[in-house]
Amino acid sequence: MIEVVGLTVGYGDKIAVDDLTFTVKPGLVTGFLGPNGAGKSSTMRAILGLEAPRAGAALVNGRPYESLKEPMRQVGALLDASAAHGGRSAAAHLWCLARSNGIARRRVDEVLEQVGLAEVAGRRIAGFSLGMRQRLGIAAALLGDPGVLMFDEPINGLDPEGIRWVRDLMRRMADEGRTVLVSSHLMGEMALTADHVVVIGRGRLIADTAMTELIERFQRGVLVRAADRRALAEVLRANGATVREEGDGLSVSGVDAARIGELALAHGIALHELTPRNASLEEAFMELTGESVEFGSGGAAR
């Protein structure tokens, strides 16, 4: 479990995280979304004790990071995939981390296997692609077999197979009852991965909701095509729907697709199409965070 309570983080006179409160629960993949500069990394760094809060707190399993016993066994994080020492081999890098945290050697081999780097374990990290570095960073996060995992933009630089692998891994970790927080600035990616989302902009909370609710909130009505369009429109209006003609069909809001289908059946009207429409998630994201984008496309700070 991660608890962020009234967290404020600043750099000089810049407030990066502003009185932010949310909880990340075990057993779910929680997406942490926000435009560039929203404060996601700063929040994650505060959770890991790498930033001292100006106010509030960030707790892992009820305690600040500094006071955790054997922190790598409680929380694992991928923050910056380029952080590993290039001159070392993947195995040596992980073994260094393991040894300084009292973790057994065999765990290094296990995580290398788990992230698909066993075959290149002896190679120097300097020659690794970005995707391999991401995998190595994830191996380091898993090393202590922690109950809490945080990944900052883990799919950056990965190919489709790699993206899928990260997605599956996060799902598996959550299914095992772990707490998983993953940041992204891509809503579409989150829709495929996250059960819950925390959206921030300019350091402030914008939404903290189930992914399905967020999708529902941005529903854009139902497109219906029917053998007898006029008759169907009448029935729907009589049942409280708002109906608008669209091409050779109807755009219906105020009643859901199931109700439309039932009403059509009850009145003997054949349906040719019944399509619930969502705003694309990227549109939803823009709508949610539009006011809070630090640098608009014009390049000027707002």
Ligand SMILES: Nc1ncnc2c1ncn2[C@@H]1O[C@H](COP(=O)(O)OP(=O)(O)OP(=O)(O)O)[C@@H](O)[C@H]1O
């Ligand atoms: N070390 C620092 N010194 C000064 N300002 C900083 C520092 N780190 C972050 N900031 C500023 O704090 C704000 C939040 O940055 P942060 O990296 O936490 O956002 P983010 O949501 O992770 O963005 P991104 O998706 O671009 O990584 C930004 O305005 C950023 O410029």
